[in-house]
Amino acid sequence: MNFEALLAARLQPALAATAGTPVDPAVRRSPHADYQSGAALPLARTSAKAPNGKGGKGPRDIAADVIAKADFVGLATAEVSGPGFINLTVQDDVIAAAVRELAGDERLGVAPVAKPQRVLVDYSAPNAAKELTVGHLRSTVIGDAAVRVLEWLGHDVMRANHLGDWGTSFGMIIEYAIRFGQEHDVYRAARIAFDTDDEFRESARRRVVLLQAGDPETRAVWRRLLDRTKTDFLAAYERLGVTLTAADFAGESAYQDQLDSVVAELDDKGLLVASDGALCVFPAGFRGRDGGPLPLIVRKSDGGYGYATTDLAALRHRTTELRADRLLYVVGAPQSTHFAMVFAVAQDAGWLPGTVRAEHVAFGSILGEDGRMFRSRSGDSVKLAEVLDEAVARAAVRNGDPAIAAAVGVGAIKYADLSGDRRGNYVFDWDRMLAQIGNTGPYLQYAYARIQSILHRAGDFAPGVVIGEPAERALALELCAFEPVITGVAESLDLHRLAGYLYSLAASFSTFYEHCPVLKAAAGVRESRLTLCLATGRTLGKGLDLLGIQTPQRLGSGS
RNA sequence: GCGCUCGUAGCUCAGCGGAUAGAGCAACGGACUUCUAAUCCGUCGGUCGCAGGUUCGAAUCCUGCCGGGCGCGCCA
Numbered sequence: 001m002n003f004e005a006l007l008a009a010r011l012q013p014a015l016a017a018t019a020g021t022p023v024d025p026a027v028r029r030s031p032h033a034d035y036q037s038g039a040a041l042p043l044a045r046t047s048a049k050a051p052n053g054k055g056g057k058g059p060r061d062i063a064a065d066v067i068a069k070a071d072f073v074g075l076a077t078a079e080v081s082g083p084g085f086i087n088l089t090v091q092d093d094v095i096a097a098a099v100r101e102l103a104g105d106e107r108l109g110v111a112p113v114a115k116p117q118r119v120l121v122d123y124s125a126p127n128a129a130k131e132l133t134v135g136h137l138r139s140t141v142i143g144d145a146a147v148r149v150l151e152w153l154g155h156d157v158m159r160a161n162h163l164g165d166w167g168t169s170f171g172m173i174i175e176y177a178i179r180f181g182q183e184h185d186v187y188r189a190a191r192i193a194f195d196t197d198d199e200f201r202e203s204a205r206r207r208v209v210l211l212q213a214g215d216p217e218t219r220a221v222w223r224r225l226l227d228r229t230k231t232d233f234l235a236a237y238e239r240l241g242v243t244l245t246a247a248d249f250a251g252e253s254a255y256q257d258q259l260d261s262v263v264a265e266l267d268d269k270g271l272l273v274a275s276d277g278a279l280c281v282f283p284a285g286f287r288g289r290d291g292g293p294l295p296l297i298v299r300k301s302d303g304g305y306g307y308a309t310t311d312l313a314a315l316r317h318r319t320t321e322l323r324a325d326r327l328l329y330v331v332g333a334p335q336s337t338h339f340a341m342v343f344a345v346a347q348d349a350g351w352l353p354g355t356v357r358a359e360h361v362a363f364g365s366i367l368g369e370d371g372r373m374f375r376s377r378s379g380d381s382v383k384l385a386e387v388l389d390e391a392v393a394r395a396a397v398r399n400g401d402p403a404i405a406a407a408v409g410v411g412a413i414k415y416a417d418l419s420g421d422r423r424g425n426y427v428f429d430w431d432r433m434l435a436q437i438g439n440t441g442p443y444l445q446y447a448y449a450r451i452q453s454i455l456h457r458a459g460d461f462a463p464g465v466v467i468g469e470p471a472e473r474a475l476a477l478e479l480c481a482f483e484p485v486i487t488g489v490a491e492s493l494d495l496h497r498l499a500g501y502l503y504s505l506a507a508s509f510s511t512f513y514e515h516c517p518v519l520k521a522a523a524g525v526r527e528s529r530l531t532l533c534l535a536t537g538r539t540l541g542k543g544l545d546l547l548g549i550q551t552p553q554r555l556g557s558g559s
Numbered sequence: 560g561c562g563c564u565c566g567u568a569g570c571u572c573a574g575c576g577g578a579u580a581g582a583g584c585a586a587c588g589g590a591c592u593u594c595u596a597a598u599c600c601g602u603c604g605g606u607c608g609c610a611g612g613u614u615c616g617a618a619u620c621c622u623g624c625c626g627g628g629c630g631c632g633c634c635a
Binding site: 030041085169252289296335419425427440496510511513514518 | 572581595629
């Protein structure tokens with residue numbers, strides 16, 4: 001259901017007739033009515049300037065004209081308000097019918113897209129030499145929610161987990177593993193050796209060369225280390241409720257045999273410039289510290305390849321071989337310049353035609369309560385597993401069932417990540433994210449659980465909606481707003497708008513719950529309220545599912 | 560220095576050119592013979608960083624400052 005679109009469609013002919021030209025109906029939700037249109041306001045100026053129209057009409061007169069010409073029959077009522085707004089009030093019976101339909105519709109009034117796109121979502125992408133840390137949380141959680149939303153809308157979504165499995169850090173851990181016969185959890189130790197021991201550092205560098213040259217022993221160790229971390233990652237994804245699978249791993253190593261060809265193709269197109277021994281592309285519009293052109297280095301002076309080349313190879317593969325229509329890179333904001341340059345070079349090289357959208361879905365950092373980068377007391381980055389453990393332990397205080405505690409704890413962390421504008425930084429705060437009131441995971445899960453409890457007790461009933469109490473009306477109207485939110489999020493990838501909507505829906509439900517007894521209501525009213533519960537439960541359930549958050553049937557210690 | 564980004568209530572944040580800028584937390588005051596009170600209702604709290612500009616209308620768009628974060632040639 002999309003009342004905004006329906007109302008706009010009714011308004012459009014009247015506005016066009018009044019203005020003599022098509023006008024944006026500008027229909028929005030409003031605190032003064034269900035919806036409002038501000039379209040008459042700018043029209044007043046045009047009218048006043050009309051050649052012979054002495055004085056012209058004021059915005060209120062114009063709004064009245066539009067209302068007189070518009071046909072709202074069977075949908076809404078309209079009235080002029082304030083300086084010239086058109087307040088629109090949807091008829092109760094229309095809202096009721098819409099909710100009735102929603103309650104019985106698996107898709108909750110959201111139709112699959114008419115033209116599915118092939119969307120490739122590049123997310124999570126941890127360095128396979130290390131453990132997962134909170135640093136990987138945002139890309140993983142945001143990317144997976146984006147995948148879920150796009151997929152549910154009917155798009156052909158391809159997940160890509162661009163694992164760091166080839167760089168210097170792998171040289172370090174392979175060298176360390178071979179020397180000390182230890183193959184698990186060696187990154188920290190290897191890093192220390194690399195930073196403090198010149199001889200080790202040299203060996204690690206040689207090890208990268210051996211790896212890239214295909215040395216059998218090196219490759220064997222590499223393969224074992226990689227398999228081990230992949231297994232660990234998959235376990236973490238499972239625990240997080242992230243849909244990435246083994247089939248989605250597409251690490252840097254996968255593009256190694258394409259790097260020469262990337263450089264060759266850039267050369268063919270005359271984009272390559274030798275500079276200080278390196279091969280570079282200088283896309284237009286990028287300036288460096290000294291004001292000079294900023295290079296994207298595609299081959300280092302030592303002949304090796306860096307991440308820029310790998311990113312270009314991956315992009316080319318995704319548009320030419322995988323035929324993606326839209327590329328999403330869910331990567332931290334600090335890399336925005338890098339991606340802008342990669343996209344610019346890819347365009348120049350013809351790998352990114354105008355028909356394909358490439359977007360850097362950037363996000364900010366997770367901060368500690370001191371406002372600085374979130375780290376453990378020892379200054380290390382915090383392991384993801386430890387964060388999840390603590391969240392679950394905290395949730396377990398109120399939830400005896402381990403499965404429910406896990407759903408609440410993990411859900412709280414994910415929701416905290418998704419409920420704010422992804423571009424901004426956010427402060428990691430246990431108490432806030434696990435609070436049972438406010439815009440939190442637990443609050444939404446609680447609302448969902450209460451609904452399930454009612455529905456369970458109610459048993460079968462004949463759906464139908466009659467709007468009575470203000471709380472019923474407010475809830476019903478909120479339910480009808482799901483569709484525009486979802487379609488908007490698929491476009492903007494602002495998951496926090498979905499989160500905000502769900503919070504607002506849950507809050508409307510809580511008010512309804514307080515003011516409108518369901519099970520004890522009179523016949524007729526009872527069925528209507530149960531239908532509202534059903535529609536709300538389904539919407540909350542689907543919305544949270546799209547965010548990747550579980551919805552237990554029951555919360556608490558039981559009974 | 561250049562670029563990107565952020566600056567909204569004491570705190571954490573919404574606010575996608577429209578009316579009197581909204582939530583939660585905190586503070587204070589109410590509501591449990593009632594479907595989970597893990598909730599709800601109310602009160603208090605704001606020169607939307609500053610100054611200009613565009614507009615009938617600006618927290619929102621533009622410009623310039625101030626302040627924080629990040630980035631700026633062989634790490635990813």
